[in-house]
Amino acid sequence: MNETILILDFGSQYTQLIARRLRELNVYCEIHPFNKIPNDLSAVKGVILSGSPFSVRDEGSPVPELSGIRKKLPLLGICYGAQFLARHDGGDVQPSKIREYGRANLGFIDGNSKLMHGISLNCQVWMSHGDTILNIPENYEIISSTESVKVAGFKISGEETYGIQFHPEVYHSTEGSMLLKNYVVDICGCRQEWTADSFVETSVDSLRKKLRNDKVVLGLSGGVDSSVAAILLHKAIGKNLYCIFVDNGLLRKNEFAEVLHSYKDLGLNVKGVDASDRFLDALKGVGEPEKKRKVIGNTFIDVFDHEAHLIEDVKWLAQGTIYPDVIESVSVKGPSATIKSHHNVGGLPDFMKLKIVEPLNALFKDEVRRIGRSMNMPGFILNRHPFPGPGLGIRILGEVTPEKVRVLQEVDHIFIQGLRDDNLYDKVWQSLAVLLPVSSVGVMGDERTYENVVALRAVGSTDGMTADWSHLPYEFLSKISNKIINQVKGVNRVVYDISSKPPSTIEWE
Numbered sequence: 001m002n003e004t005i006l007i008l009d010f011g012s013q014y015t016q017l018i019a020r021r022l023r024e025l026n027v028y029c030e031i032h033p034f035n036k037i038p039n040d041l042s043a044v045k046g047v048i049l050s051g052s053p054f055s056v057r058d059e060g061s062p063v064p065e066l067s068g069i070r071k072k073l074p075l076l077g078i079c080y081g082a083q084f085l086a087r088h089d090g091g092d093v094q095p096s097k098i099r100e101y102g103r104a105n106l107g108f109i110d111g112n113s114k115l116m117h118g119i120s121l122n123c124q125v126w127m128s129h130g131d132t133i134l135n136i137p138e139n140y141e142i143i144s145s146t147e148s149v150k151v152a153g154f155k156i157s158g159e160e161t162y163g164i165q166f167h168p169e170v171y172h173s174t175e176g177s178m179l180l181k182n183y184v185v186d187i188c189g190c191r192q193e194w195t196a197d198s199f200v201e202t203s204v205d206s207l208r209k210k211l212r213n214d215k216v217v218l219g220l221s222g223g224v225d226s227s228v229a230a231i232l233l234h235k236a237i238g239k240n241l242y243c244i245f246v247d248n249g250l251l252r253k254n255e256f257a258e259v260l261h262s263y264k265d266l267g268l269n270v271k272g273v274d275a276s277d278r279f280l281d282a283l284k285g286v287g288e289p290e291k292k293r294k295v296i297g298n299t300f301i302d303v304f305d306h307e308a309h310l311i312e313d314v315k316w317l318a319q320g321t322i323y324p325d326v327i328e329s330v331s332v333k334g335p336s337a338t339i340k341s342h343h344n345v346g347g348l349p350d351f352m353k354l355k356i357v358e359p360l361n362a363l364f365k366d367e368v369r370r371i372g373r374s375m376n377m378p379g380f381i382l383n384r385h386p387f388p389g390p391g392l393g394i395r396i397l398g399e400v401t402p403e404k405v406r407v408l409q410e411v412d413h414i415f416i417q418g419l420r421d422d423n424l425y426d427k428v429w430q431s432l433a434v435l436l437p438v439s440s441v442g443v444m445g446d447e448r449t450y451e452n453v454v455a456l457r458a459v460g461s462t463d464g465m466t467a468d469w470s471h472l473p474y475e476f477l478s479k480i481s482n483k484i485i486n487q488v489k490g491v492n493r494v495v496y497d498i499s500s501k502p503p504s505t506i507e508w509e
């Protein structure tokens with residue numbers, strides 16, 4: 001069992017960052033909603049209470065039940081977490097006179113405190129709070145202060161319970177990682193053994209125990225997550241893992257053949273299914289983006305269901321789900337009621353009745369890559385840009401036709417290959433080409449042309465939630481634009497997308 005730090009989520013935008021920082025310290029942690037504390041705490045070495053958009057003074061603000069934890073396990077309250085503890089114990093929390101956001105410096109540090117050990121006087125911390133702890137209960141000791149916040153950090157006497165007003169998880173808190181390390185290592189006693197290699201070893205072991213001789217089916221997409229999940233499962237159960245890689249006709253040029261080939265090279269038991277005609281037929285006459293997504297999604301389910309049926313006696317469906325998809329976040333607006341679309345269509349396809357195994361559901365995206373590297377997977381697969389499930393289907397604006405797919409594949413290929421050739425591919429997070437539903441006038445030789453416009457887009461991002469357009473060199477853009485117009489019949493104009501997200505999304509549809 002992994003030594004675990006439990007992070008109780010009160011809805012702060014920074015909660016996932018706390019988890020990221022702890023993982024960087026090679027300490028395993030899990031985020032749980034503040035009101036869903038797991039019953040089994042046997043592996044838990046410490047608990048962190050996150051921040052929150054609520055004020056502890058608000059009616060209906062989140063109130064955790066800490067009686068099973070406090071004085072039994074070390075506890076660290078951050079921002080709201082600290083204010084909650086202070087107020088709960090009889091301290092006074094009031095709206096700040098000056099709302100304190102941004103940089104501050106720790107002008108006082110109690111050097112004897114285990115939490116503050118080694119932290120430099122006057123180091124920068126990141127504040128983001130509308131409330132301040134004005135008075136602390138008697139058994140609290142102040143362990144750090146800033147010029148305007150006297151209680152920037154406290155310890156409760158007689159217990160390993162701490163609170164801090166600033167956010168150590170944010171990079172702008174320059175020594176935040178050291179503070180978190182003090183907490184998880186010196187106070188909670190974690191051994192920092194959560195590494196890629198140890199993850200592979202323990203996962204393979206537990207997958208073997210769980211799956212025994214059962215057959216497992218997995219849909220490969222060519223993306224990082226499903227590929228790493230497949231290799232991990234393959235390590236555990238070998239040929240009992242049946243992979244299905246579907247060509248929906250909306251992949252990049254040559255991608256189906258190349259990726260299928262490299263999967264086979266990796267030793268995977270993989271079946272390539274060319275269903276392009278079926279997808280393109282289903283897309284005939286469909287122009288609305290969400291409708292296209294539905295048609296592509298439903299066709300995939302039909303194809304996959306049919307293929308899964310051909311595997312006799314298969315018991316499990318493996319998925320490359322990662323941690324951000326499974327974290328049950330505390331919603332500020334109340335429990336969200338999103339119903340996945342497949343729950344709306346009467347009757348589930350047969351493969352959805354299989355038992356589910358998700359070997360990556362405790363990992364963040366870059367950890368998935370690290371696990372892949374530790375299993376010696378090729379960079380070609382691990383460093384690929386994200387590619388959406390509906391593929392080129394949502395990059396051909398309006399109706400999708402085989403001819404438009406051909407044109408976009410050629411354009412996209414020139415762009416992507418150009419990025420690789422000029423060592424720019426790894427410098428951008430995602431790159432894509434879009435075929436616009438407009439024609440523009442041009443001139444080639446002595447002839448007037450009236451042909452398609454394509455847009456190129458390259459963005460920098462960390463998680464796709466926000467993104468900025470990449471400042472690719474003009475010389476590169478000029479070269480690519482010439483190449484596209486000269487080589488791709490049907491295109492006479494190239495534009496570069498210089499919009500950031502928000503407000504623009506990464507994809508155009």
Ligand code: XMP
Nearest residue numbers: 293386387388389390430464501505506507
């Ligand atoms: P947007 O366009 O919302 O995209 O800024 C954010 C990230 O999500 C990808 N994306 C999708 N992925 N199915 C997918 O599997 C989809 O329908 C879909 N739409 C957008 C997009 O490529 C980007 O990485």
